[in-house]
Amino acid sequence: MRIGELAAATGVEPETIRYYEREALLAPPQRQANGYRDYGKQQLERLAFIRHCRALDIPLADIRQLINFLDQPDGDCGDIDRLIHAQLVRVRARLQSMRALEQQLTELRKRCDSRHAMTECGILHELVAAAHGEACICHGEFPITPIKP
């Protein structure tokens, strides 16, 4: 299987496949006589595994870990659980802040329900008010807060 076929089979761009190889998530494949990469079914499954993990937003470094776990089948399963749990914690934190964000933007948008001149735009007004240190619909009494990672 050439890289393009693998790409078509998995929905992963050839560039990305080569990137995974550079990042040591995929082993360097065999080469055809002309130097083209030659993949087998095993490689396809590994790539599918990676993509499945990525669909769960698991970072590449963690996927590398999971692959290591796969290769040593007598290890402790607790490591895997911890890894997935950590991911869940990350996702929940992000979810929290996204929910707040949606609220804030929805509120903000209500401030400008029809066309005004810029100077009378409720949205811009709110944004500027916040910049003056006033309480705002978005962030209450303390408008300027450090952004969480």
Next chain:
Amino acid sequence: MRIGELAAATGVEPETIRYYEREALLAPPQRQANGYRDYGKQQLERLAFIRHCRALDIPLADIRQLINFLDQPDGDCGDIDRLIHAQLVRVRARLQSMRALEQQLTELRKRCDSRHAMTECGILHELVAAAHGEACICHGEFPITPIKP
């Protein structure tokens, strides 16, 4: 006001302030005799405005736009509304996929409620099953799907 004071006043790191200047979100400030940046109240408010927008996860390019709008007060307010709306659409899309993600990870974690050997770990099992193209708790019948941006 020196850059450190501005940083303390806004909770933005000096590095980040200099970065905003390079990115033309903040005008180059006056300089003291020794070459140190010298900020006034206006600059502080502009920085607060930027941070407030960033707290709403608005990209720097869009903030540049908003600043342009601020500087021409006779423009059309509809542009602002469109910009905020676009941001809301982005946030909602991301929120959707984060919700799904939480579900999937929660389900996945249920597969391994106690300590097993690696080979019997339900989590790893599910992940590998998906890689084989089987239906999975995470993604149903079509486990490998392109990731949305």
Next chain:
DNA sequence: CTTGACCCTATAGTGACTATAAGGTTTTAA
């Protein structure tokens, strides 16, 4: 007079790709 806290610029690193340049090979169509 030296230590430490600031400030300056320029450059590189982060994560997970994505795009480009500059070339080689293979397949397809005229």
Next chain:
DNA sequence: TTAAAACCTTATAGTCACTATAGGGTCAAG
């Protein structure tokens, strides 16, 4: 048969919004 297109190769740079580092200059306190 030949020429174009569609593929492959490597290496390098760009994306976003910072963050960190290197290598220096300035300034007040002890």
